[in-house]
Every structure is written in C-alpha cells, then in structure tokens.
Amino acid sequence: MSSDLHPSQLHQHLQMYTIAKWSFWGSLAVSCGLLFLGATQKPESKPWILGASVGVLEVGRRHRQTAKLLQESLGDIDTASRANFKAWARANTQPTAQLAVTVGALDANWKPENLITDPVEYIQKKQKHVALVGGTGDGKSTFTQYLSSKIGGRVIVYDSDAKPDDWSWIDQADVIGRKGNFKAIDTAMGKDLEILEDLVQLRGEGGDNAIVGRERFMIAEEFPILVDECDNSTPWIKRHAKRGRRYKQFICAIAQNDTAENYGLQGDKDTLYSCFVLVRLGQFGRDYARTKLKDPQLEQWLKAGGKRRFMVDDCPCELDLSNWGTTAQAPVQISGGGNDEAQSQPSAMNEYEQFILDWGQQHPGQVLKARILSQATTLFDGMQPDEVRIIFVSMADRGLGEVEGNGDRLGWRWSK
Template structure:
C-alpha cells in the first residue's frame, strides 16, 4: 500500500471490490447450477452433464476471482484505512484549493460577569460559621487577606510562621508572632491555644455562653504543611475547626494546595469540607475555575481582575484590597521648635506594601532604600517589579511619607532624620 500513489487507491479498491463480489457470485451460481442438475429427471442426462460442467467452470472462475481479491488485499493492507485515505483523496479532488474550513470560536465576552458574584467574603464566612483555608502561591496576597479578615472578624491576632522575614507581619504585635524558635516554639504555642480553647468551654458552661471579646483569638497558621510536623498540629486544627467559632477562636490556615494532608487532616477530609471555607487566590483560583467548575469564562474573568478577583468556595469574589491597610500612620516625635521639619504623614490608610516600607524607613532613618533591597530582603516584594516599587516610592513621597532621591532606575526612598 505504501507504494501506491493516492490517485491509484480508488482504482485498486474498485478492482478489489469487483473480484471479491465476483468470487462470491460465482460460488452462488455454481451451487445453483449444481442444485438444478441434481433436481432434473434421469431422462435428461445430457442436460445434467452440461449443467455440471457449467457449475465446475463457474466455480473455477470464482476461485480465480477470490485469488485476485486476496492478492489485491495483500497489496492494499488495511482495507478500512485505505478506504479512509481514498475518501480523503476524493475530497481533495472535489474541493477547490482556495476553499477554507471556517471554525467559529466563541470569544470570551470582556463584559461578562458571573451570576453568583460576592463582594463581601467576611459576610459569607460569618453566615456559614466556618473557618478559612486560604490557598495561594507566593505573591498572591495571602497576608493582605489575613490582615483584612483579622480586622473584620476581630480578636487578638496570633501568627504561627517559622519562616517569616522582617516586615512580613509588621502589623502583628511582636509577642504574638510565633516561630523564631522554630517548630518547638510553635508546638508549645499550639498546646497553649488548646488549653485556652478548653478554658473557653468551661467559661461558656459556668459563666456565660457569650465569650468576652478580650478572650477572642484570631490564629493565622502560615504554610501549614510545614507546621503539620508539630505534635499538637493535628489536634489544634481539629479542635478549633469543630468548636472554635462557638468560643470565638477563629483560625485561618494558609497553604499552597488544599489537600487534606496539607492540613494534617488525613482520614478527616470531611472536616476540611464542613468546617472551612476555601479561599483560592491567583492561579489556584483560575485552575479551580477551569478544572473543577469547567468554566473558561470564569477563568478568564479571574485572570483579567488580578489580585482583586478570587474564589470563595465555588463563588467568584471581587474585592479590591490594593489601597487598604491596617497600618495606622504614626505621628513624628514632637519638638519644641514650632517649625518642626519632621515629615508629615498622610492620614490615608496604608496598604501592606506602603506600611512595610514606612516601617523600614522609620527604623533606618536617613538611609536610602532601593527597590532591589526590598526584593531581596522580604518575600512581600519578591514578585513585585523594581519599577512598581519605585512607583510606590514616588506615591508615598507625594503624600508626605518620606522622600525620593535619584532618578530612573537609581531612584530610592528614605525617611528623613529628625533635625
């Protein structure tokens, strides 16, 4: 078959079909003649002889045709495949070279909006009375989400993070940032949290079912797959997941994947489903929209929205936190000089990037901060381009927060020293 030109396929297939059917036809005719000769009366002996001879001759013709069909089949190989090739060849002849196959693709509507859009994830979480499993990659805004949730939900914020860099949790009281001592320190703190959870049970039973806000806690567990090696981790997440909200003990566990093993819940995956709202950020949200929800439009909608669009369980959410921040602006130290040259800070709330820069500047007054320094020293700026950082520098200077020095890629920012 490989030696045949496509133009010969049709001819050879026709020859094969004729030989095949001729062989079967000859066999049928031969049997018919033989049957007719047998049925004749003995008086017509000469007719019987002629019919028998014709039957044998027809049978020989059929045998030859069958042999021809067999040879053609061997030369053609896979007849079904050849038939398809023959059909393609015929179509190529019947179709003009300029003919085009038009495929209509439904373009994504840039104005498309999801029907089940939510704009207040806090309201959703409080309504279902669950905790939060925050899933996202580096730079997707997990710390901003954690900061926003802790402000809205309330309670004393406690962070478990064994790999935090300076400035990562600048808004958290230093004593409540657990992890400098590694996993042993976190394990001890989790044990203390379990003790506190038990005390709240006793309080609700013996004093009042309404736990005072002073006993409320908001726990943030950064990179829980790492913290899962703590002996108390499994019990900590299980107990808080089940009864924490009743006792005003809220937990937010952060990870880059939302499997049960990442949250130390092997064998208890139902706890993750029934006690946690999954918030997926960045590419994790896009992948979920494409693979789990089978919605290319939702995936595209998430991509075009950047960090302000994410998934809350199966609901798309749009919430812009780019200009939001917890860092209260700090008033500069006062002096007796009525013409104090200390820079005046803006009253507009700072976002997490501005707060991190301001915190650094006030502890390194007079030192010039470069974009490259921020990228190398803190994970918060690891995925932020140098040009975007310099834009933040200029914006802060325009608001009276420090000053810029230099131009173009040499531009830096500093917090002036108090004279």
C-alpha cells in the same frame, strides 16, 4: 498495500478484484449446475458434460487465485473502505472556518451583583473562621495582616517556611516554626488545645468577662504539610473550628488547595464549609469562578482587578487599600456564637506600633507617611508601603492617632 497505489490504479485494481471474485462464484455455480445436468443425461453425453464442468471449475479456480493476488496488493478491502469513508467524511464535513469562542472585552462599569467590599463584616456575620487559599505572590500576608488588624487579639503565626522578613508586622517571638521546626509548631498547637480547655473552664465559671484580654488570632501556614508533620494539627483545627470563636480564639488556616483533606479534615467536608469562610486569592479565585460557578465574565472581572479582587465563598470581593481609613471605624472584635459578645480590650502594641506612636508624640500634628518611616529607621526594611498603611489604619481603629488621605497618600498622625 493499497497505500502504495496511485488512486487511478487503486480504482482499476478494485474493479478487477470485484470481477474476479464474482467470476469465481459464477463458475462454481455453473460447474455445479452442469454436474446436476449430467446426472440426468444419457451415458454417452456424460463425459462431455463432466469435462465442461471441470473446465468451468478450473476457470473459476484461476479467477479465485487472481482475486487473492489482487486482495494482497490492495490489503484489507473492508478496512481500506472504512478508512477511505472516514477520510471522505472528515474532508467533506470539516468546517470552512475555525470557530473562535472568546469572551468579549469586559465592560469597565460591570460589577457582580453579589459583590462584597467588607470581608471582615461578612466573616463576622457568618461567625466562622477563615480558610485561605492562595499561592506565592497572591497577597496572603497582606490579607492576613488586614484581617488580624480588624479582628483583634494577639497574633500568632505557625510557618515552617517563613523567611526572615516574613510576618515582620508582628512580634517575632510569635512566629513559630522557622527553619522547618515542626516540633515547635506541634508543641505550640498542643499548648493551644490546653488553653482552649482552660478558657472553657474560665468562661463556664465567670462568663465572658473571665476571658477578656485573652483573644488570639492564629495563622497556620503550609497546610497540608502541617498535617503530615504535626500530630496536633488535626485536633487543633477541628476543635478550634467548632469551639474557638466562642472563646475568642480565631484561626486562619492557609493552604494551596480548598479540599477538606488539605486542611486535615479527611472525610469531614461539612466542618470545612460550616465552620470556615473560604477565601480564594489570585488564580484560585479565577479558577473557582470559571469551573465551579461557570461564570467567565466574573473570571475576567477578577483578573482585571489583580490582588484587590478575590472570592469569599461564592461572593466576589473587592478590597481596595484606597478605601481603608477614609471613614472612622469602630474596632471589630472577635465574638462568639449567639448574643454572648463581649468587648475586647486593645492588645499590647508591637515594636512597629510603638515606634510609630513614639514618632507621633515627638512630632505632634505632623502626618507620618510610609516613605518617611523607611527613611527614619531600618526597622521597617522589607515591609511594603501597603503593609505600613495597614498598621496606620489598625492603630487609628484602636484610638491610637488618626489617619488622613487615602490610597498611596494615606498617612497617620498622633492625636489624643
């Protein structure tokens, strides 16, 4: 084959092959010409002309045989020629240096134009629920805790994969489905649908005042597993998506993908985007900035901010704990559509809030810090300091004491 030959030998063989090939065709043409000439000559000349024609034809035959042997040693001449041309083209058109495309260092003062710092205000203005997209360690629990403290209402969690210390900031009786108990989740979701229908009747008969105190904030983890395991999950999310806000039933559905199918809304993408604010945490937010928004600078900005930066729909959001509680805020209540908002009453305190309140009343004027709580009781074991500070802010928002300081210095004290 041609690959076995030295380049100088290859060139020589190609020359020999070309000469032998054209010599064969030339001999054939000469032989045919002699035969045509012999047909017009005198009889005594024909044997000589015929002999010459046969001799020339024999020479051509031998050249033909030589060409075949050379072709076998060279391989497929056309294929070799194309391959050699491609190799030449690659060698002669290859750039002399690799082109490196990098995103320059992010300007420390750069901020996105459409930055939002209060996702709750954005969600309330949109009058939507929340579809939360995030992976392990992206801050889903912290965000949902913050969100529920601002939205208000009794918090109920559906989580089949919850560990003992997960959701420690709510009444543990309201964490449904531990140890893979999908039957309990399915039953509870069915009950939610009945409650929603009851609220429709109550509000229709007595107006907004008839449903005051029945506000609920429901968190559903592990979509789309819930869709596969719980028959009531799809009607649960569809009916609450379209009617829940009006009847003070807020839902936060959590998944690791932002497709409608993952939320049990197969073929109903419009419901996902019209009834939910999509919050993308961690890598999901950065991927969205890069692939959907085509904004590498935004991607770098999100990455530089860690957990405190994420995407809310198409808007980047920065939510820093150091800003929580620096100013007094009125509680944000679940509201329905149009102008039919009603004032919600504070929900009953859970055991964590009750312990904090009791401590404050026993130590009037003293500032309670997350560190002091961890030393005073084992009740808060497994709870991060940031989660404790969220409870402080939530209680202050409801008029239970007040906060002072900010960031990791934020504390709470009792005040009437």
